[in-house]
Amino acid sequence: MSYYPVNIEEIQLKVAKKRIKKYTPPTYSIFDEPSNVKEIQNSFGEKLVRVDGTIPVDLPIENGQRFLFISYDQSRFSHGIHKYPAKFFPELPRWLIQRYSKPNEWVLEPFMGSATTNIECLLHNRNSVGIDIDPFARFLAKVKTTPLNLDELNQTNQFILEQITFFQPILIKNEQIPQFPYRDNWFRVEILKELTYIKHLIENLSVNEHLKDFYKICFSSIIRNVSNADDNCTRTVIRKKLNKQVYPSLALTKFAENLLIFSQRITEFSENVTNSFLEISHDSDARNIKYSNNTFDLAVTSPPYGNAVDYPRTHQLEMYWLDIVNGSLTELKKQHIGTESVSATFYKNYIR
Numbered sequence: 001m002s003y004y005p006v007n008i009e010e011i012q013l014k015v016a017k018k019r020i021k022k023y024t025p026p027t028y029s030i031f032d033e034p035s036n037v038k039e040i041q042n043s044f045g046e047k048l049v050r051v052d053g054t055i056p057v058d059l060p061i062e063n064g065q066r067f068l069f070i071s072y073d074q075s076r077f078s079h080g081i082h083k084y085p086a087k088f089f090p091e092l093p094r095w096l097i098q099r100y101s102k103p104n105e106w107v108l109e110p111f112m113g114s115a116t117t118n119i120e121c122l123l124h125n126r127n128s129v130g131i132d133i134d135p136f137a138r139f140l141a142k143v144k145t146t147p148l149n150l151d152e153l154n155q156t157n158q159f160i161l162e163q164i165t166f167f168q169p170i171l172i173k174n175e176q177i178p179q180f181p182y183r184d185n186w187f188r189v190e191i192l193k194e195l196t197y198i199k200h201l202i203e204n205l206s207v208n209e210h211l212k213d214f215y216k217i218c219f220s221s222i223i224r225n226v227s228n229a230d231d232n233c234t235r236t237v238i239r240k241k242l243n244k245q246v247y248p249s250l251a252l253t254k255f256a257e258n259l260l261i262f263s264q265r266i267t268e269f270s271e272n273v274t275n276s277f278l279e280i281s282h283d284s285d286a287r288n289i290k291y292s293n294n295t296f297d298l299a300v301t302s303p304p305y306g307n308a309v310d311y312p313r314t315h316q317l318e319m320y321w322l323d324i325v326n327g328s329l330t331e332l333k334k335q336h337i338g339t340e341s342v343s344a345t346f347y348k349n350y351i352r
């Protein structure tokens with residue numbers, strides 16, 4: 001039985017339905033929403049202040065008070081493009097930025113991750129600098145904070161979706177499939193061919209670099225799903241029993257789906273972005289920032305915690321396919337704060 005070609009109309013319908021089900025257009029603007037704040041009691045009888053949605057800038061805070069924030073905006077704008085472990089919920093940096101800085105001031109995010117703070121800065125007319133040691137984070141952040149030309153986006157989407165329907169496994173020779181460690185354990189051969197086809201399709205597009213990078217992130221977002229690795233574990237691991245179904249055509253279908261969903265999100269971002277400035281710093285270690293004193297008016301961040309998330313291992317398959325790394329992750333891991341990979345010599349010198 002042949003699983004090809006992929007049915008694009010069916011995918012478009014599915015995405016449109018999801019949008020109706022999940023995305024109810026807000027009756028307020030996030031810029032002036034009157035948030036819902038009320039005092040509640042949890043099941044232990046403790047008092048909490050519950051805030052639904054955007055946190056009011058002047059929310060009164062008393063010593064010892066506890067809050068329950070309910071977030072509604074995790075998929076809005078470009079926030080919902082690609083997974084990233086231990087992300088901020090957007091309402092939190094939005095509130096901090098508005099409460100503690102003024103329009104046109106400068107905000108530092110020294111552990112930028114997927115750029116939640118920087119996206120909110122761009123939406124609220126604050127300039128910002130984002131720093132992250134991780135090359136995958138910097139690439140994802142760049143895509144999520146770059147507005148696109150929407151006519152070009154929609155035209156290129158049509159072209160890509162059409163090209164997807166032309167896929168046949170025979171079009172990809174084994175020698176064309178990229179090489180990386182344990183490749184054939186991580187992926188089935190049919191999926192390797194589909195991924196190689198999509199990768200080449202993106203590389204050969206005659207569009208500007210920003211749009212190409214947007215498609216690379218759509219591509220990256222399906223890699224874990226279509227691999228043999230567990231989807232529910234932050235780390236990339238293979239379980240004895242695969243807890244999902246991976247079958248021919250899955251990579252093409254997922255890519256088409258995510259391309260349509262992420263296009264809606266980058267469109268909403270592109271339509272609302274202000275002219276404020278963002279720099280994703282090459283100076284990428286937060287322990288060694290070279291900006292002079294008084295450059296920043298505010299710093300908003302959530303730092304990495306010891307041994308909590310192994311970011312290089314989490315994104316290893318995505319980084320192989322995006323040509324960000326192609327071998328050992330050890331050097332990259334060593335630079336991360338909170339890493340579990342410390343050499344014996346480093347440790348000996350450190351405790352001396």
Ligand SMILES: C[S@@+](CC[C@H](N)C(=O)[O-])C[C@H]1O[C@@H](n2cnc3c(N)ncnc32)[C@H](O)[C@@H]1O
Pocket residue numbers: 084085086087088110111112113114115116117131132133134137284285286287301302303304305311335336337338
């Ligand atoms: C908890 S995450 C931040 C998530 C971010 N708030 C978001 O919303 O996506 C911590 C980040 O710190 C980064 N990191 C770890 N060590 C670093 C270092 N030495 N310098 C800069 N960033 C580092 C990690 O790559 C990770 O992206």
